[in-house]
Amino acid sequence: MKSTTASSDDDEGEQEQSPNIILHSLFILFFTGCYQSTGDTANMARHVSIDPGKTKPAVTSSPKKKKKTIYLTFDDGPNKGTRHVLQVLTEEQVPAGFFVVGEHVYGSRDQQATWDSLQQNKWVEIYNHSYTHALHNHFEKFYANDSIVVSDFQRCSDSLHLNNKLVRMPGRNTWRMSTVNATDIVKSKAASDSLYNEGFVVVGWDVEWRFNDSLKLKQTSDEMINEIDSVLLNNQTKTPDHVVLLTHDQLFKDSAEISLLQKFIRRIKSSDEYRIEFVSKYPGAVH
Numbered sequence: 001m002k003s004t005t006a007s008s009d010d011d012e013g014e015q016e017q018s019p020n021i022i023l024h025s026l027f028i029l030f031f032t033g034c035y036q037s038t039g040d041t042a043n044m045a046r047h048v049s050i051d052p053g054k055t056k057p058a059v060t061s062s063p064k065k066k067k068k069t070i071y072l073t074f075d076d077g078p079n080k081g082t083r084h085v086l087q088v089l090t091e092e093q094v095p096a097g098f099f100v101v102g103e104h105v106y107g108s109r110d111q112q113a114t115w116d117s118l119q120q121n122k123w124v125e126i127y128n129h130s131y132t133h134a135l136h137n138h139f140e141k142f143y144a145n146d147s148i149v150v151s152d153f154q155r156c157s158d159s160l161h162l163n164n165k166l167v168r169m170p171g172r173n174t175w176r177m178s179t180v181n182a183t184d185i186v187k188s189k190a191a192s193d194s195l196y197n198e199g200f201v202v203v204g205w206d207v208e209w210r211f212n213d214s215l216k217l218k219q220t221s222d223e224m225i226n227e228i229d230s231v232l233l234n235n236q237t238k239t240p241d242h243v244v245l246l247t248h249d250q251l252f253k254d255s256a257e258i259s260l261l262q263k264f265i266r267r268i269k270s271s272d273e274y275r276i277e278f279v280s281k282y283p284g285a286v287h
């Protein structure tokens with residue numbers, strides 16, 4: 001079976017990490033979760049202000065505080081963690097985006113089956129993470145030639161028949177959309193511009209659920225929530241009140257990590273502060 005790659009997307013490391021844990025467990029999940037629409041509430045809070053020219057107070061209404069939006073994104077699938085992420089999303093009924101690697105779809109029969117499951121799941125949107133994952137993590141070489149970059153993303157799009165133009169550049173936290181233009185590594189600027197000029201919308205991330213050398217999550221679910229609270233409070237996201245979370249399917253291969261993901265999502269769902277959306281709903285995420 002061909003191995004798949006999980007690479008820290010803000011890391012220059014060119015490590016190839018092969019999963020060595022084969023899961024035998026099947027997850028029998030009952031889809032009893034109830035995802036409540038978290039669209040901006042129309043509830044109005046009533047406030048009273050005094051008009052000095054009148055004796056009676058003037059009663060006005062103002063919108064209740066707007067919810068902040070979290071975008072869950074999973075990179076590098078399909079692989080051995082993808083199916084477990086899908087199960088959590090389906091049980092919790094929350095939307096998420098998968099930035100898939102074209103050749104991972106054809107890596108094995110199991111990955112092809114996972115790909116079919118991704119396509120059929122209504123809580124999923126599928127985006128483009130290149131066909132070869134930057135020539136198998138050879139980032140410098142890949143991004144030095146913008147025509148190679150564009151053709152690799154186009155190959156992924158064509159091969160998988162993707163129905164949108166959202167892409168994420170492997171190993172680069174770069175943004176190209178109508179509302180955000182940001183480049184983390186200047187050597188990749190020309191390639192980023194070329195992607196945008198060819199009609200792609202490039203999406204980076206604001207926070208990452210990181211992993212260690214053993215492919216274990218570095219932050220607990222509570223720490224991840226605190227990090228999200230902090231970047232939003234300190235206006236450190238690309239768009240105020242919107243936060244894109246990056247993590248990787250491959251990290252969710254065993255029950256401990258899957259539980260962390262589920263706990264994280266349940267805490268978001270139970271919060272009045274947040275809602276979860278597809279990246280396609282991000283402000284400016286259309287060309």
Ligand SMILES: [Zn+2]
Binds near residue numbers: 009075
């Ligand atoms: Zn990646």
